[in-house]
């Protein structure tokens with residue numbers, strides 16, 4: 001498959017940031033960790049990044065803790081015009097779970113390190129990684145003033161947080177922040193996908209109400225690319241009464257999503273992840289150019305047939321657990 005220009009890409013405004021971002025973006029974490037977990041070398045990672053930019057991707061997500069992703073990304077972007085892409089990076093304010101960084105300036109030191117590795121003087125978005133509801137007040141008091149200073153200095157344009165999808169599958173971190181301090185946050189990164197639809201109940205409508213940009217992470221992740229894991233998950237949900245036992249076949253339970261316009265369950269998953277109007281961009285964590293080409297191709301029509309979407313919503317819309 002060859003996509004030689006950006007005609008396949010859709011763009012959306014990322015909430016109040018006003019950034020015009022590609023509906024599919026590149027993530028440098030997740031299971032592949034920018035190919036660091038499957039033997040890719042700088043030359044291939046550079047090719048991946050350049051191909052993504054050629055195909056219209058203009059947002060790349062990274063983290064100070066995605067092994068060497070920031071440094072690899074900085075090298076891959078060397079010489080590329082800075083206005084061709086938006087960078088999102090993160091800071092782990094609680095690197096040891098509930099063991100917080102006590103010095104607020106740890107945030108500015110982290111951002112300085114990120115900028116150096118990325119070879120830039122600013123990032124578009126800085127996220128507090130994995131905001132838990134019980135940490136909201138501490139983050140507000142201890143670190144948000146430093147974030148504001150970094151914004152004033154022009155090192156960070158917009159601020160927000162990501163969620164922990166294993167520990168917080170019903171997005172309490174986002175709901176707390178959206179209730180108490182919606183004016184503070186420009187961007188939230190959360191997980192919304194076929195098997196994780198719960199965000200559409202509260203977090204996505206609230207984010208839209210406050211015009212907060214949503215970056216959708218890990219919409220595919222482990223279970224949808226792996227037929228065995230997917231079948232096990234569906235069997236478990238049937239056994240626990242979360243879905244009716246006759247609702248889906250045991251074998252290839254989501255195979256019915258594949259049709260003339262949807263070449264795989266993975267394509268269906270990226271489409272589903274993109275359709276909700278609150279979503280600014282769906283981050284794809286692939287390290288394969290071929291996979292990214294397929295994923296971008298799926299985004300050409302970023303929606304499923306209505307009947308298929310309704311069926312998925314009826315099946316899984318009520319489930320609030322990590323999958």
Ligand SMILES: NC(=O)c1ccc[n+]([C@@H]2O[C@H](COP(=O)([O-])OP(=O)(O)OC[C@H]3O[C@@H](n4cnc5c(N)ncnc54)[C@H](OP(=O)(O)O)[C@@H]3O)[C@@H](O)[C@H]2O)c1
Pocket residue numbers: 026027028029030031032061062090129130162163164165189216217218219220221222225266283284285286287288290291292294295
């Ligand atoms: N709390 C947080 O802040 C947080 C947490 C998780 C993720 N994130 C961010 O969100 C990004 C996306 O999450 P994710 O990496 O879990 O991404 P994802 O896009 O949901 O899933 C990536 C996985 O799907 C596979 N895949 C993707 N497209 C495929 C295709 N066409 N065919 C076959 N397999 C395919 C990839 O394998 P291949 O590499 O083989 O294609 C990879 O194993 C991360 O990279 C990271 O930047 C943030």
